[in-house]
Each structure stands twice: as structure tokens, then as C-alpha cells.
Amino acid sequence: MKLCVKVTVFVFSIFVLSSFTAAEQKSQKVEVKKNATGTWRVYINDVETPIRGAGGVIQPGMLEQFKKAGGNFTRTWGIETLEEKVSGGKRYIDKAHELGIHVVAGMWIAHERHGFNYSDKAQLQKQRAEVRAAVRKWKNHPGIVVWGLGNEMEDPASQAGNPLVWKELEVLAKIIKQEDPKRPVMTVIAGCSAAKIKGVMKHYPSIDILGINSYGSAGGAGEALKSVGWKKSFAITEFGVKGFWEVPATSWGAPIEPNSTKKARSYYATHKLVCEINTGKELCLGTFAFLWGWKQEKTSTWFGMYLPTMEKLPQVDAMVKAWTGKWPDQRCPTILKVTAEFNGKIVAPAKKMLAAVEAVDRNGDKMTYEWLVVAESKVLSVGGDREGKPLSYPHLTLSGNDPECVFRTPKEPGAYRLFLTVRDGRGGAATANIPFKVK
Amino acid sequence: MKKLLAMVLTTFFMSLSVNAQDFSDSKSSALTGKAWKAAAANNHKLVLAYTDKCIELYLKEAKKMQAKLTALPKGSQEEVSKLWALNDVGTCLFIKAESLLKNGDKAGAVKIFKLLVKELKFSQCWDSKGWFWSPASAAKQKIVELELDQ
Numbered sequence: 042m043k044l045c046v047k048v049t050v051f052v053f054s055i056f057v058l059s060s061f062t063a064a065e066q067k068s069q070k071v072e073v074k075k076n077a078t079g080t081w082r083v084y085i086n087d088v089e090t091p092i093r094g095a096g097g098v099i100q101p102g103m104l105e106q107f108k109k110a111g112g113n114f115t116r117t118w119g120i121e122t123l124e125e126k127v128s129g130g131k132r133y134i135d136k137a138h139e140l141g142i143h144v145v146a147g148m149w150i151a152h153e154r155h156g157f158n159y160s161d162k163a164q165l166q167k168q169r170a171e172v173r174a175a176v177r178k179w180k181n182h183p184g185i186v187v188w189g190l191g192n193e194m195e196d197p198a199s200q201a202g203n204p205l206v207w208k209e210l211e212v213l214a215k216i217i218k219q220e221d222p223k224r225p226v227m228t229v230i231a232g233c234s235a236a237k238i239k240g241v242m243k244h245y246p247s248i249d250i251l252g253i254n255s256y257g258s259a260g261g262a263g264e265a266l267k268s269v270g271w272k273k274s275f276a277i278t279e280f281g282v283k284g285f286w287e288v289p290a291t292s293w294g295a296p297i298e299p300n301s302t303k304k305a306r307s308y309y310a311t312h313k314l315v316c317e318i319n320t321g322k323e324l325c326l327g328t329f330a331f332l333w334g335w336k337q338e339k340t341s342t343w344f345g346m347y348l349p350t351m352e353k354l355p356q357v358d359a360m361v362k363a364w365t366g367k368w369p370d371q372r373c374p375t376i377l378k379v380t381a382e383f384n385g386k387i388v389a390p391a392k393k394m395l396a397a398v399e400a401v402d403r404n405g406d407k408m409t410y411e412w413l414v415v416a417e418s419k420v421l422s423v424g425g426d427r428e429g430k431p432l433s434y435p436h437l438t439l440s441g442n443d444p445e446c447v448f449r450t451p452k453e454p455g456a457y458r459l460f461l462t463v464r465d466g467r468g469g470a471a472t473a474n475i476p477f478k479v480k
Numbered sequence: 481m482k483k484l485l486a487m488v489l490t491t492f493f494m495s496l497s498v499n500a501q502d503f504s505d506s507k508s509s510a511l512t513g514k515a516w517k518a519a520a521a522n523n524h525k526l527v528l529a530y531t532d533k534c535i536e537l538y539l540k541e542a543k544k545m546q547a548k549l550t551a552l553p554k555g556s557q558e559e560v561s562k563l564w565a566l567n568d569v570g571t572c573l574f575i576k577a578e579s580l581l582k583n584g585d586k587a588g589a590v591k592i593f594k595l596l597v598k599e600l601k602f603s604q605c606w607d608s609k610g611w612f613w614s615p616a617s618a619a620k621q622k623i624v625e626l627e628l629d630q
Binding site for chain 2: 235257258260261268286302305306307309310311313314318319355359362375
């Protein structure tokens with residue numbers, strides 16, 4: 042009996058040991074270092090891998106679309122995303138790995154603006170325990186190549202950030218490295234003000250990659266970093282179109298959203314500038330376009346690169362061009378011009394108005410046109426916090442599927458937008474909107 | 481009747497003056513301010529009038545200021561604004577190029593954007609939201625954006 046037990050324990054131990062070894066062997070080798078020309082790069086299994094990345098990529102079908110477009114890195118914001126079910130019922134992390142997409146596994150680090158106190162020992166201990174548990178749980182998954190420690194936890198509106206936050210990040214990064222010395226740690230901040238960079242350099246030396254979320258000034262991030270002495274690598278972790286806080290507004294304060302044609306140019310140019318042209322490009326590992334999916338933030342179309350119907354927008358085509366040098370075979374329609382007498386104007390209620398669009402489709406596909414009046418969002422969110430959808434008024438559109446629109450302004454006074462969606466019927470679309478106010 | 485005629489004539493001449501250039505105040509800041517207003521009103525002719533005047537009068541001084549710098553000047557609004565010629569001429573070049581672009585002259589716009597990047601790269605413009613932005617950086621972005629032929 043005793044011999045039987047001993048044999049069972051021995052066999053079981055061999056089994057456990059071999060499983061452990063197998064899991065270790067499955068993990069990828071990840072390094073961040075300079076290549077032969079002095080440019081910082083992520084190396085995965087000794088292969089130099091520039092980041093062609095995107096954030097989001099979690100809505101149904103987005104991972105497949107992303108792969109098809111030529112993307113290779115995604116980043117998430119919370120550790121729970123790794124287990125979210127995507128198309129086919131698989132976990133996000135498993136599907137990404139199956140498709141050969143490398144994941145920066147984000148761990149949400151609490152924000153002071155949400156009530157967290159970086160002087161409260163109990164809160165800090167709890168957060169440290171959560172980070173340690175997350176790394177222990179996921180460190181053997183080969184799909185994860187970088188740990189994403191926090192997103193804009195230093196306060197997106199602050200120029201300097203709280204030094205206590207940087208110091209705590211240093212503690213957390215050390216915890217990660219104790220648990221998993223094999224993967225680099227990236228922390229993402231909002232913008233790259235000199236004060237923030239200096240704070241990181243002074244208090245958070247364990248950081249491996251600095252992630253920068255930047256919109257209007259993303260192209261200049263490398264130069265800004267170099268000017269304050271940053272010597273490690275960085276990535277642009279959110280970029281694309283100018284933020285609604287960076288653009289001109291109407292007389293009633295509604296930010297004027299660029300149409301999808303202009304947005305596409307912005308995505309393309311920013312990636313090219315920060316990675317290939319501007320000062321500091323040798324520090325740049327690559328970029329993560331925002332947002333590879335759809336989101337209500339100020340409007341339903343401001344940051345999304347897709348419609349909820351899964352149709353891609355020209356921003357996607359622009360990133361394909363930026364990554365590969367070529368347009369995709371099937372391109373989105375291009376909006377050339379939108380004309381509207383009421384653009385940015387105050388108008389009477391229940392009045393008939395006209396708008397018109399000039400658009401082309403490079404594939405020669407027949408285009409359809411959807412016009413829709415939507416109330417201006419009244420939400421004043423900060424840092425990308427979740428927003429509800431404003432009301433829409435389909436009954437106010439009087440004309441049909443037409444490049445010329447006749448609609449009636451709402452009876453209720455207030456701010457509105459006339460949204461336009463042009464579709465090619467083959468998975469591509471283009472968007473614009475025209476702000477007006479009823480008084 | 482005389483009063484009515486006077487009113488009509490006054491209104492007529494006032495309407496003319498809206499579209500007429502006004503160089504009575506030829507300080508670079510004044511010309512730049514007028515150029516912005518003309519741009520907001522989509523008055524391309526006036527934009528060119530004011531920006532060209534500013535460039536004609538102050539480009540030489542702007543280049544002198546640029547030559548003394550090795551990096552983008554930092555500091556308060558007051559301190560950075562001491563480089564008045566550099567900032568205003570740089571801004572006027574940007575406004576001019578944008579207006580050319582809006583009016584269909586892509587090649588002309590790119591030429592001006594490139595001039596701005598080459599000659600006045602440390603010019604800055606104050607945004608009423610509370611920060612400086614770089615016309616040359618914005619011009620660089622525009623040049624690359626315009627490469628993307630959609």
C-alpha cells in the first residue's frame with residue numbers, strides 16, 4: 042500500500058513538473074532593446090517586431106478585422122478583458138494568441154479622481170495584492186507580451202501628476218517583476234508634459250516602456266521626451282483624431298468634429314511622424330490607434346474606427362496604408378464635401394433644412410446615404426469615462442437614401458447634429474456630422 | 481429724404497469696408513488677428529492681404545529671432561510672446577497655407593507649409609484655451625496628411 046502511494050505520488054509529481062515545464066516553454070521570449078540602427082524595438086522570440094497596434098479591439102469580430110488589416114499588437118485597459126468572450130465563444134486572450142496578435146495586458150490602476158487615496162495604506166495594500174494576483178494568474182499565457190500597468194492614473198487633466206502615484210507605480214512594477222521577470226512593464230500616461238516625464242524619471246525607474254496617450258500633439262511626443270532627457274523607449278498608446286477638447290467649437294460650445302476623410306489623414310500622418318520622421322523616432326516602439334471599434338464619447342463617431350454595424354471607416358484604411366504602404370483592396374467611401382446652410386448656425390424650430398454630400402468610392406461601389414438628427418450629448422465626461430447615447434430623431438429626416446437631405450429641425454430648443462453615414466454595401470462606410478442649434 | 485439718402489450711403493460704404501483691407505494698425509499682432517478673422521469668415525482675399533503684409537514687413541525680423549534659438553522656447557505666455565515677429569509671421573504662414581488649401585490650391589499650400597517648417601520652426605501661437613501650439617509642427621502634420629491621396 043505504502044509502495045502504491047509512493048508510486049502514485051511520484052507519477053503525479055512527474056506529471057505536474059512536465060506540465061509546468063511545458064507551460065514555461067510555451068511562453069514567448071520578450072525583450073525591449075535597440076536594434077542595429079539604434080532604434081528601440083520589441084523583440085519577440087528574437088524577431089524585431091515594430092508595434093502596429095490598436096486599443097479596444099474587443100467588440101465582436103474586431104480581432105479578426107484587426108489581423109486582416111495588418112495589426113499585430115493590442116492593448117487592453119482592465120485585466121478582466123482577457124477573459125471576455127469574443128466571436129466563437131473564445132476568451133479574448135486565447136483568440137488574440139490564436140491569430141498571432143500580441144497583447145499588452147492592461148491592469149487598471151486606480152485614479153484619485155474616482156476617489157482612490159494614494160496616502161491610504163489599506164487601499165494601496167489591496168491594490169498591490171490585486172496586481173500580484175493578476176500577474177500570478179496570467180503570467181504563463183503566451184499571448185501576453187507586455188504588462189500594462191495603469192492608464193492615465195496620474196490624472197489626465199494634471200500637468201505634473203501626484204508624486205505619490207509615480208512612487209506607487211514603482212512599488213507595483215517591482216511586484217510584477219518579482220512575479221514575472223520575463224516581461225517588460227509599460228505604464229500609460231496622458232500627454233507628455235515635461236513635469237510628468239520628470240516625475241516618472243525621478244520616482245519610477247523600474248518602468249520599461251512609457252505609453253503616451255496623445256491626440257493633437259502625438260506627432261511631437263518623441264521630441265518632447267528627448268527634450269527632458271527621456272532615454273528609454275516609448276509607444277503612442279492612444280492617438281488618431283484631434284480630441285474634442287482640441288478643436289474649434291460653435292458659438293454654443295459644440296466641438297466641430299472632423300469628417301472621416303480628415304480623420305483618416307490624421308491617423309496616417311501621426312503614425313508616420315512619430316515613428317518615421319520626427320525627432321525622437323528612434324525611441325518609438327510603435328503606436329496603438331484609438332479606437333479599433335466603436336464608442337460613444339462626445340458623439341457616437343468621434344473616436345471609433347468602426348460603426349456598430351461592423352463596417353470599417355476610412356481611418357482603418359489609413360492605418361493599413363501606414364503599416365503596409367498599400368491601400369486595402371476594398372476601400373471605404375471618401376467624403377469630399379458636405380454642404381449645409383445651417384452648419385454651425387442657430388435656426389428656428391420645425392423648419393425644413395437642406396444638406397448635401399459629395400462622396401466618391403474608389404472601388405466604384407454604389408453608395409447609400411443615411412441622414413439622422415441626434416441631440417447633442419450633454420455629458421461632460423473626463424478621461425474617456427463611459428457615456429450614455431443621446432436621443433435621435435429618425436422621423437425628422439424627410440428625404441430618402443440620397444446624397445441630398447431634406448429634414449425638419451426639432452421643435453424642442455437645444456443643440457443637435459445632423460449625422461451622415463455613407464456606405465458602400467461591402468463593409469465600408471464614411472461619416473460626418475453638422476452641428477446646429479434650435480432656438 | 482436727405483436722411484434716408486445719408487443712411488443708404490453710410491450702409492453702402494460700411495459694407496464695402498467689411499471687405500476692404502485695413503492696414504491702419506500694421507503691428508504684426510494686429511495683422512495676424514485680422515488674418516484669423518478673415519479666415520474664420522472664409523474671406524480668402526483678405527486672408528492673403530493680411531498674411532502677405534505681415535510676412536512682407538516682419539519676415540526678416542522673424543528669421544533673426546529664429547536664428548538665435550536652438551530649441552522651442554518655454555516659459556510663460558509673456559515670455560514666449562517676446563518673440564513677436566517669429567510667432568506672428570509663423571502663424572501668418574500657417575493661416576495663409578490653410579486658406580490656400582481651403583480654396584483648392586494644394587500645391588501652393590504645401591509650398592508655404594514647407595517654408596514655415598524650414599525657416600520658422602520655433603514659432604508659436606497662443607491658443608485661448610491656455611497653451612501654445614507650434615505652427616511648424618502643425619504644418620509638418622499637414623504636409624504628411626496631404627500625402628495621403630484619398
